[in-house]
Amino acid sequence: MQRRPVIVINFGSQYVQLIARRVRELGVYSEILNWDSTLEEIREKNPYGIILSGGPASVYSPSAPLPPEGLFSLGVPILGICYGLQLIAHLLGGRVEKADSQEYGRARLRVLKGDPIFEGTPNEFDVWMSHADRVTILPAGFKNLASSTGSPNAVIADQKKKIYGFQFHPEVSHTDYGKELLKNFVFNICGAEKNWQMGNFVEEKVEEIKERTKGKRVIAALSGGVDSTVASVLVHRAIGDRLMCFFIDHGLLRMGEREEVENSLKGLGLPLKVVDAGRLFLKRLKGVEDPEEKRKIIGNTFIEVLEDEARKVKEAEFLLQGTLYPDVVESAGIRGSAKIKTHHNVGGLPEKMNLKLIEPLRDLFKDEVRELGRILGIPEHILSRHPFPGPGLAIRIIGEVNEEDLDILRRADRIFIEELKKERLYNHIWQAFAVLLPVRSVGVMGDVRTYEKVIALRAVESRDGMTADWVRFDPEFLDRVMRRIINEVRGVGRVVYDISSKPPSTIEWE
Ligand code: XMP
Secondary structure (H helix, E strand, O other): OOOOOEEEEEOOOOOHHHHHHHHHHOOOOEEEEEOOOOHHHHHHOOOOEEEEOOOOOOOOOOOOOOOOOOHHHOOOOEEEEOHHHHHHHHHOOOEEEEEEEEEEEEEEEEEOOOOHHHOOOOOEEEEEEEEEEEEEEOOOOOEEEEEOOOOOOOEEEEOOOOEEEEOOOOOOOOOOOHHHHHHHHHHHHOOOOOOOOHHHHHHHHHHHHHHHHOOOEEEEEEOOOHHHHHHHHHHHHHHHHHEEEEEEEOOOOOOOHHHHHHHHHHHOOOOEEEEEOHHHHHHHHOOOOOHHHHHHHHHHHHHHHHHHHHHOOOOEEEEEOOOOHHHHHHOOOOOOOOOOOOOHHHHOOOOOOOOEEEOOOOOOOHHHHHHHHHHOOOOHHHHOOOOOOOOHHHHOEOOOOOHHHHHHHHHHHHHHHHHHHHOOOHHHOOEEEEEEEEEEEEEEEOOEEEEEEEEEEEEEEOOOOOOEEEOOOOHHHHHHHHHHHHHHOOOEEEEEEOOOOEOOOOOOOO
């Protein structure tokens, strides 16, 4: 039986998947469709409701993405967020104008009229705004339900037709009561019933994978990280030993990582072959400094090595990848989003790959993947591992990568992680690591002038890697890590701590 979704229509917002995920967190299935989907495609899904996402365009721009005609007459409840709200106003006969000043960040929302959309919220609370245009005249049938200083029409609604618009973003954690607002839309306005939990996802995916692979074999590239491990265990559950896993040691791993990964994957019963390809990767990276170039070389070499291995497996037709949603968004796999970085598991794939892709986690965020892993019985020490980027230490050595620097970085990183585990801080942090900078700095050790390399420590809190903030460590802790690194790692003369958030910086340095 088809599961009724709340559909999110994507107009190019970085947050589109976050909206879908918030709805799923409420226990209701949610799906994303692109703005150019047809009315028929939408109708066929029999949605409980439709959410129009934000987006970078202005409704007046000639290239503004517009929803299919007839969307507002479907009789399905609609919620427009930011650009979605402006679309509602613009297309139903209201007016949208450029605001005198853009409104970014926190704003105070004042509720003017009671409505089921505000159940459980106070009369005033903070919301997160990010827009340049604003609604100045409401379409016929609409009421103004709430306002903020910069946006007099911050919440509007045609209560009879159940069409709502928010100028702010209820999906981001900076909006107080954002969860309540979405919950109210989904249950009070749409009348949705709970129909989604991770257990369903496992059953569905297992069936889908069986059906799609039809007796053929699947090749998996395992990194030992959470994503590829969960993806492999899921596929293994569906097709057993028709799955063949490869762990490619690209020579850019952390200290002791290869052995650790090999042991834990074998412990999970996965059919595994370890491929030693470090030399090839390092040869190709020689002299390369540009981060995107490094990513592409690693991505391409990785696929090449994997294809070589795959050729030896008879009837291999599919390649499994643990791609997650943030990878897809940030590599602009979603039409309309801006490209931030080429993520190794998406951008590096050569067009003419001889294997078809299976990406069962493509719609999930990291914490959803961990939850899935628990349902699949994967041990906690694997699930709680910090994310590690596909290109490995190559994007943590700024500039050219060579053996000597890899060795320095590995030692420093190892100390940092060891100390975090010792202090029981590791599991409370999204990601922590060391970065080797291509600068030398002057120091003095035992009365002698030194001129050595700089290690930057990075540790961030995050829910999904899309936004992040630096961890406020006790200075004594940082002091201990600094001392150990400078005393124990030859070639390092200075340690700095990175206090950049994302945005404006990214988590990795490259
Ligand atoms: P950024 O640096 O973009 O990182 O803020 C967000 C998250 O993604 C990881 N990351 C990558 N993962 N291939 C990956 O598989 C990549 O090329 C890559 N670049 C960044 C990063 O470690 C963080 O968790």
